[in-house]
Amino acid sequence: MERTAAAPARVRLLTRTGCHLCEEARAVVAQVCAEAGEMYEEVDLDRAAADDPDLLRRYTDEVPVAFVDGAQHAYWRVDPARLRAALARART
Template structure:
C-alpha cells in the first residue's frame, strides 16, 4: 500500500478536488495522511500558497496538484496511474463523451448544441 501525505487546510476546495481526482486516477491502493497546516506557522510558511501539496514516501512533492494532467503525470512517473481512468477523465474534460440532452442536443463544455 502506498502512503501519501496531503498538506491541506480546512475548507480547501482545491484539496477536495485533488482527493477526488486522486481516487479516480490512482491504480494502487493508498493511504492518505492529511496534514492541517493552519495551526503551525512553519507549515503555513512552507505550504500556505502551494496547497494542495501531495507528497510520496520518498518525499517528492506535487504542489498545486489540483490539475488532473499534472497529477496524472506525477502518478505515471511512479507507475501508479490507472491509464484507462485517465483516458476516460480526459474524454469527460474535453467534452467528447458528453451526455445527450433532450431532442438530440448534446452537452459539451457546459454548452448545449443542437443537431
Template structure:
C-alpha cells in the first residue's frame, strides 16, 4: 500500500473533491496514492462512518473532510505525518 491513502465511499461529493486534490499532490511529488472504499471494510466503516474523506499518511490520520494540500505537501517532503 502507498504512503498516501484516501478513505472514501461511493456518492460522497467531498470524496470527489479530495480525489482531485490527491491527484494534484501526487503530480507535484511523484508520490502515488491509494483509494479505499470504507464500505468494503466493516472496521473502517465503523471507525470513520460519515467522517469522510479521510487522508492517511504513513498509516496515520493526516486530515478529514478536505485535503490540506500545502500541509500534505510539506509533510511529504519532511518524510512524515507531523502536524
C-alpha cells in the first residue's frame, strides 16, 4: 500500500537502482505492509542525495535500509516475520 498525503508511511525503504537486495526487500516490504494494511514509501538514495547528501553518505553501503516509525529497522535484508512484529507494535 503506497503512501498518500493524508496517511504517513510507517515504513520507509531506502533503495538504489540496480540493487538486487533492494528488489528483494521491496517485495517483502510491499507484501508485509499490504497484509498489515500499513503504508510504506520507497526513497531512491541516489535521487534523494541531491537534497540530502548526508543520507547518501550515511547509508550508501547499507542499502536497502528499512525504517519503521522513523527508527532504523534493518539493512541488506528485511525479514518478513521481524517486520510483521515491528508493525504489530503500537506506534511510538
